[in-house]
Amino acid sequence: MAYSERAWDKPHEECGVFGIYDLAGGSVARSLYDGLVALQHRGQESAGMSISDTSKERGNLKTKKDMGLVSEVFSADDLALMQGNLGIGHVRYSTTGESTPQNAQPIAMNYIKGSLALVHNGNLVNAKTLKQQQMLRGQAHYTTTDSEVLAYEIVSARTRTPSAEAAVLEAGSQIRGGYAVLVTSPRKLIALRDPFGIKPLAFGRRENAWMFASESAAIAAAGGTFLRDVKPGEMIVITPDGPVSDTSLCHQKQAHCAFEYIYFARPDSVMDGVSVHASRRMAGRLLARWMKTDADLVTGVPDSGLAAAEGYAAEAQIPFALAFHKNSYIGRSFIKPTDTLRRLAVHQKLSVIEEVVRGKRVVLIDDSIVRGNTMRQIVDMLRQAGARAVHVRISSPPFLHPCYYGTDVSSERQLIAAEASCDEICKTIGADSLQYLTVADLRESAGGLPLCTACFDGEYPCKCKILVGK
Amino acid sequence: MAYSERAWDKPHEECGVFGIYDLAGGSVARSLYDGLVALQHRGQESAGMSISDTSKERGNLKTKKDMGLVSEVFSADDLALMQGNLGIGHVRYSTTGESTPQNAQPIAMNYIKGSLALVHNGNLVNAKTLKQQQMLRGQAHYTTTDSEVLAYEIVSARTRTPSAEAAVLEAGSQIRGGYAVLVTSPRKLIALRDPFGIKPLAFGRRENAWMFASESAAIAAAGGTFLRDVKPGEMIVITPDGPVSDTSLCHQKQAHCAFEYIYFARPDSVMDGVSVHASRRMAGRLLARWMKTDADLVTGVPDSGLAAAEGYAAEAQIPFALAFHKNSYIGRSFIKPTDTLRRLAVHQKLSVIEEVVRGKRVVLIDDSIVRGNTMRQIVDMLRQAGARAVHVRISSPPFLHPCYYGTDVSSERQLIAAEASCDEICKTIGADSLQYLTVADLRESAGGLPLCTACFDGEYPCKCKILVGK
Amino acid sequence: MAYSERAWDKPHEECGVFGIYDLAGGSVARSLYDGLVALQHRGQESAGMSISDTSKERGNLKTKKDMGLVSEVFSADDLALMQGNLGIGHVRYSTTGESTPQNAQPIAMNYIKGSLALVHNGNLVNAKTLKQQQMLRGQAHYTTTDSEVLAYEIVSARTRTPSAEAAVLEAGSQIRGGYAVLVTSPRKLIALRDPFGIKPLAFGRRENAWMFASESAAIAAAGGTFLRDVKPGEMIVITPDGPVSDTSLCHQKQAHCAFEYIYFARPDSVMDGVSVHASRRMAGRLLARWMKTDADLVTGVPDSGLAAAEGYAAEAQIPFALAFHKNSYIGRSFIKPTDTLRRLAVHQKLSVIEEVVRGKRVVLIDDSIVRGNTMRQIVDMLRQAGARAVHVRISSPPFLHPCYYGTDVSSERQLIAAEASCDEICKTIGADSLQYLTVADLRESAGGLPLCTACFDGEYPCKCKILVGK
Amino acid sequence: MAYSERAWDKPHEECGVFGIYDLAGGSVARSLYDGLVALQHRGQESAGMSISDTSKERGNLKTKKDMGLVSEVFSADDLALMQGNLGIGHVRYSTTGESTPQNAQPIAMNYIKGSLALVHNGNLVNAKTLKQQQMLRGQAHYTTTDSEVLAYEIVSARTRTPSAEAAVLEAGSQIRGGYAVLVTSPRKLIALRDPFGIKPLAFGRRENAWMFASESAAIAAAGGTFLRDVKPGEMIVITPDGPVSDTSLCHQKQAHCAFEYIYFARPDSVMDGVSVHASRRMAGRLLARWMKTDADLVTGVPDSGLAAAEGYAAEAQIPFALAFHKNSYIGRSFIKPTDTLRRLAVHQKLSVIEEVVRGKRVVLIDDSIVRGNTMRQIVDMLRQAGARAVHVRISSPPFLHPCYYGTDVSSERQLIAAEASCDEICKTIGADSLQYLTVADLRESAGGLPLCTACFDGEYPCKCKILVGK
Secondary structure: OOOOOOOOOOOEEOEEEEEEEEOOOOOOHHHHHHHHHHOHHHOOOEEEEEEEOOOOOOOOOEEEEEEOOHHHHOOHHHHHHOOOOEEEEEEEOOOOOOOOHHHOOOEEEEEOOEEEEEEEEEEEOOHHHHHHHHHHOOOOEOOOOHHHHHHHHHHHHHOOOOOHHHHHHHHHHHOOEEEEEEEEEOOEEEEEEOOOOOOOOEEEEEOOEEEEEOOHHHHHHOOOEEEEEOOOOOEEEEEOOEEEEEOOOOOOOOOEEHHHHHHHOOOOOEEOOEEHHHHHHHHHHHHHHHOOOOOOEEEEOOOOOHHHHHHHHHHHOOOEOOOEEEOOOOOOOOOOOOHHHHHHHHHHHEEEOHHHHOOOEEEEEEOOOOOOHHHHHHHHHHHHOOOOEEEEEEOOOOOOOOOOOOEEOOOOOOOHHHHOOHHHHHHHHOOOEEEEOOHHHHHHHOOOOOEEOHHHHOOOOOOHHHHOOO | OOOOOOOOOOOEEOEEEEEEEEOOOOOOHHHHHHHHHHOHHHOOOEEEEEEEOOOOOOOOOEEEEEEOOHHHHOOHHHHHHOOOOEEEEEEEOOOOOOOOHHHOOOEEEEEOOEEEEEEEEEEEOOHHHHHHHHHHOOOOEOOOOHHHHHHHHHHHHHOOOOOHHHHHHHHHHHOOEEEEEEEEEOOEEEEEEOOOOOOOOEEEEEOOEEEEEOOHHHHHHOOOEEEEEOOOOOEEEEEOOEEEEEOOOOOOOOOEEHHHHHHHOOOOOEEOOEEHHHHHHHHHHHHHHHOOOOOOEEEEOOOOOHHHHHHHHHHHOOOEOOOEEEOOOOOOOOOOOOHHHHHHHHHHHEEEOHHHHOOOEEEEEEOOOOOOHHHHHHHHHHHHOOOOEEEEEEOOOOOOOOOOOOEEOOOOOOOHHHHOOHHHHHHHHOOOEEEEOOHHHHHHHOOOOOEEOHHHHOOOOOOHHHHOOO | OOOOOOOOOOOEEOEEEEEEEEOOOOOOHHHHHHHHHHOHHHOOOEEEEEEEOOOOOOOOOEEEEEEOOHHHHOOHHHHHHOOOOEEEEEEEOOOOOOOOHHHOOOEEEEEOOEEEEEEEEEEEOOHHHHHHHHHHOOOOEOOOOHHHHHHHHHHHHHOOOOOHHHHHHHHHHHOOEEEEEEEEEOOEEEEEEOOOOOOOOEEEEEOOEEEEEOOHHHHHHOOOEEEEEOOOOOEEEEEOOEEEEEOOOOOOOOOEEHHHHHHHOOOOOEEOOEEHHHHHHHHHHHHHHHOOOOOOEEEEOOOOOHHHHHHHHHHHOOOEOOOEEEOOOOOOOOOOOOHHHHHHHHHHHEEEOHHHHOOOEEEEEEOOOOOOHHHHHHHHHHHHOOOOEEEEEEOOOOOOOOOOOOEEOOOOOOOHHHHOOHHHHHHHHOOOEEEEOOHHHHHHHOOOOOEEOHHHHOOOOOOHHHHOOO | OOOOOOOOOOOEEOEEEEEEEEOOOOOOHHHHHHHHHHOHHHOOOEEEEEEEOOOOOOOOOEEEEEEOOHHHHOOHHHHHHOOOOEEEEEEEOOOOOOOOHHHOOOEEEEEOOEEEEEEEEEEEOOHHHHHHHHHHOOOOEOOOOHHHHHHHHHHHHHOOOOOHHHHHHHHHHHOOEEEEEEEEEOOEEEEEEOOOOOOOOEEEEEOOEEEEEOOHHHHHHOOOEEEEEOOOOOEEEEEOOEEEEEOOOOOOOOOEEHHHHHHHOOOOOEEOOEEHHHHHHHHHHHHHHHOOOOOOEEEEOOOOOHHHHHHHHHHHOOOEOOOEEEOOOOOOOOOOOOHHHHHHHHHHHEEEOHHHHOOOEEEEEEOOOOOOHHHHHHHHHHHHOOOOEEEEEEOOOOOOOOOOOOEEOOOOOOOHHHHOOHHHHHHHHOOOEEEEOOHHHHHHHOOOOOEEOHHHHOOOOOOHHHHOOO
């Protein structure tokens, strides 16, 4: 997955988190950097790290965060200054809170027990209520994020709990929503995942260094070995004596975000036991089973549509080929979300290899359609390059409902599927035919894992959506 | 006053504040900028502004702050974006809290009543105690400044008071120390000065725009007219209906910082009824009365020693002349506080006009000696340029005690006067004679105004110094 | 093609050129920008443009160039300032001349007829001799590039020729090597391609705007239609009256750079009548014909190895699959060419999708091996992901000889193929088998086009290599 | 002297040069930096240095230059990289050539004998003719400066002369105008001053390091001792064996730029035997002799009017006092030369100390009036501060003629004195009386030194002004 710009017509994930605690005292800055770079696809607006040295007196927490990519925010000199063996980091695509430097994470504050840093992927659906209570207690906010709301829940709980982990647990019992959270207290690294398991969180190690990451692939990128997922509702605390698990917030029902499999996650990640690549390939196979299409060629929109295209081609016994060239060097200077610029962005980023499609009937696989304008251009490009027919196959069901758990597919974007029938959309994008994956097939593609499919069928995992507000 | 670098051997002021509220709705960004530039001599480490438009819904407070001079932090584009008719700003030289971007002011936070911004010149002597109480209440700190402690006192008070000004007043009753504070609540600008009047705060207006500034000269620079000083202990609130004064925190005893007259303030400022220039000139006269000196020439170390030198020359009937060329273009790149670099800094910044001093017996006036090394170099430069004698006259008494109210003359700097006799210092700096102003003459130079002279005689205005700690 | 870093073990192209002249007077800055972005894969070290407005008096040539990507060098504000209807631009990867800002192109100078700007892709083999002659004439050099040598040849010729194009032609008769050159004289855009056609140069138009680009895909990216290649040795001059062709430098023998087809060019480009994608796919087919391999899966190193892998898979009747995830967000901060960092660079950039290769015998296609260390790591990554066998197939012959025409495969890099047998290399990279394309098959893959294969077989198109020197 | 902005209504000098060659091999970067900082008042638009290590093989010349102050262009890291024992540097205020980075000096080029770097203060009046000849020879220009014209004269001469110094001498015989030039050839440092001595050039040493600088004060700032002025027309060559003088270009007539004494030079510099400070003080004395004025106070516009004010006060027996506060921290962001902004610039930069002038009749000394608008504001400020009368005395004669030798007092600026009588100007600036220095007194103030007074009386030292053009 590699489309970074808001201009690109895709749902957007809000962030990725990474944490590492080397109990043997080794420096973690470089591993943290590598882990964040491996998660960069989850958010490109801001990046940050907080690192402390647990062998020193308290209060040596160092934080650096700014707008931009990990590689833009951190220079080699910065990393050299970020000495310490306990650190957390964050990459962000804003869904709640404005896109400003002050909203970048980690949230780092001094509280009654010393320094605390927190990173968070997800959305709290009861943030507004909690924030009101906090302000009544005199807790001022420096950001407009729900991550700061969560941090304050922990700080408040800490005044009446015997330990940082007890405070995190108490905060966890107050918040509702989808979240993967990492917290450093002076000598501990605490990870907490929401009870539905909406947001992913992987657990790994490299010798004495324990790691958490939004995706297993980031643990590998930091030189570690993936051990298992943090369980939905589980808190894992890395103490100087090693990891301790607490499952008191766990409950039966699970609802993993379907979009991690469809689009967000890297194909080389494995989440809750399901290979992201395998689920995408299977989605392609299931699409092909549903309806036979006469075609000469199956291709996918790079990069996230390619695995489904391979699956479709294999199932339909139609040759697969790469039909697009993607330019990796598009800058961000001119990419502002106007319609004209979005159109330019597509043309600069993707071009069709005429040789491949000329005279062919093409099955084109993509993972989703949000507003339809990007797909219309791609179909058009294929026809201009000589394709005789373009059959569009989407490896996810149509979006019909907003997401309250941290995926940006609503509000300022029109959901074409909510307003138009499949036939109308087909006409709008100029395709010869259009087919979406069914929700049932989506579930099958993920091997039967319990998914949150609220954005497709309105079945929200909890009934808390009425709490949502700005 | 123009010496900006820490390398320069002078006491340092911590900051300057400026606030403006145009009740007629005009934009204040440019005036705020001009006011801050006029206060730049009070602090060069960081600068910042918060501005809001009171005609719009709440929550439109915009804040920009960073390390550097006012002219470096704010571009023309920045000012254009800072639209609004209510604003406060700050220039900072750190005395408490580290020198980091996060410690720059204004402190801007969201609290139960909306947005609050605060700027502060001074030191709270009971900040440590208050901060501990705040943290017990769950109030996390993002900075290491006592200004944030003050902000939280206001935020806490606001939960139990009917108005923002009542909250400021209640906070004022809790804090001890020297301070000049400006606070914006959504539609008010509140100014508070400490009851001893240690820190200065001027009040002025330009048509419907009301202004506060650390010095009267800044009000003029912003196009306003100086009305009067905020009284020690007085709170003035600018409401949409105009200014309201509250004197409930006022008390009898006053103790204005002597160093404002000796060194900190601009010569064109008038503070608590006393012209800064006149007090300096008078200090020179008084120095000359005390002891007759055979000399051919009186000169001063630019810029702050010149007014006293003029006074000395007039009283002693010895010709005055400018004997130094000062280079305004010294960069900051290499100015780091090592002894070698301090020496280079002096040589780059000051040079002697040989023509003026060759063959002459020189009386050299400066406002203070902290460690003595700068003065030793200046005396040496005069001799190399051919001066036959160098008699040093200091227009303030010797420093003997630390300041707890926001002037940086202690800790990491050795106070030469605390360790050596006047004769020994004279020898150290290589002068032919050395004379300090007496504390009594200092008082006379300020026209009998009640001064805080604690750094000279240990007479602290209140007995709260035992509270001080990091 | 998307690997930007020097750390990556690939031959490097030195640059890409783009030129556009809108005879109707329209602004060309944005099209020039788009064209350069589309050529960014050919050079990422520096970028630049020169633009003039032919409706204004002479001397309004504006040039901006700097180190970095096109999107880093040019902001929206910059483009707005670059008004004009005649422009040329350049992206650079340095082969001759140091990697410094002053060596960035265009070369822009004032000469006897006004302003001249020049961009150049290629290497002049007799640059040293010409430069010596120029210096004897008093022509000083501000850069260390052979492009400046070429510019001076034109300037010198201009003093004795009736027109700019005559001067370019005379310069063309003096220089030896491979080159594609664009020159603006005040009201003309002149394109010249070397007589062997070593370097590519495409010609296109969009209404009244005529364009030249290193690759046809860039013409499409700028909204134009590809017309034809500039012929080897041909000069095309765009005058206010339209294009004029001159073929007086053309000769029989042609020798197109084979590496454009193997690796440099975009797959969606067509050069000298041959589709780059088709030639790569055919190279894969030919590899498969030569030797049968028992395998379960064919994959390619992204992105340039993928087309050959598709061809191999089709020919060998073995399933094709994408087995790698490529991270597009690798920053440049830490990418310095030490061996350790190169290793890190590969791991950050590429990861294996275990799901795809576990338990499989894999045929891995890449386009070339320079030093072998990158390939060793990739083979190792595949084995760690569970591949049972890794058979490496290279879609080009082994490098054995240096290139003197502008491809950086020599000097500071060891050519593993020049020092080791195929078996030894196979062992070094840890593969189960290794096969290279033959030179004959390479020719066949390009459809029989006359290629320069000097780096494979030492058959240099001209005998001028003895002239080469610094 | 400290007014840096173009907005300030003063004539402008175009640059300062500094050169140093340590024959003992010591590093010169830091001394060069210090020397340039000491010359910063002569030009603030761009700064640059070229440095080479004469113990190494040729071609190791390193050049760095950019827009901005010396302290902005050079970081500590930059200086550390600029290793070498032979260097030249430049600060620039553009008079000819546009204000662009490419026009920054040193001019550094490679020519037939290796690397050459050149810095230049002054203007060549026959640059246009020479440039035309150069272009006919095929010499292209990368800048629009006459400094490059001079460099090319040297490069051309070098092809037919036995040594670099012979080439400089031959170039010197071709050029006309005012200039001080420093040239490095690989192992020599060559200084040349124009035969009239219009531009200053000082010569000094520090042990084995020989120095040249536009002003003697810069030699002191770099730790050296002033030896003597380079004579008008003299060339001094520092070779590995020491300095060699050549006086073959010298002639009888001299004409030193009067404005160096009036305004440009630092007061602590001595030029051609005359102390700058002394000449300014004497100008004040002479002004007072000419006409008696009833007044209570003499003051000067800081900084360059102060010495004359001291002289005036002493002669007229009226008390001298500093009446202005100057703010050293004015940024450059908003200083653009519109009338409104110029007015703001004056108010931000200067303020009157009311205490000093209230109720007084003031004699105000300044060094010059160009357009009159700045002076009008200053007179106005004095009256607003309570001055009863303001008598303006100018320590130079009225400007009536343009300067062709490198001082920017013409073209885009209106010369008020050329269009209005003294009485009219007096009225325009709102003064009670106005008096200029006479040309005769100006000569006397400089001790009878032969001055170029062309801008006052039209007596140009040579008749070459007809050659002038763009």
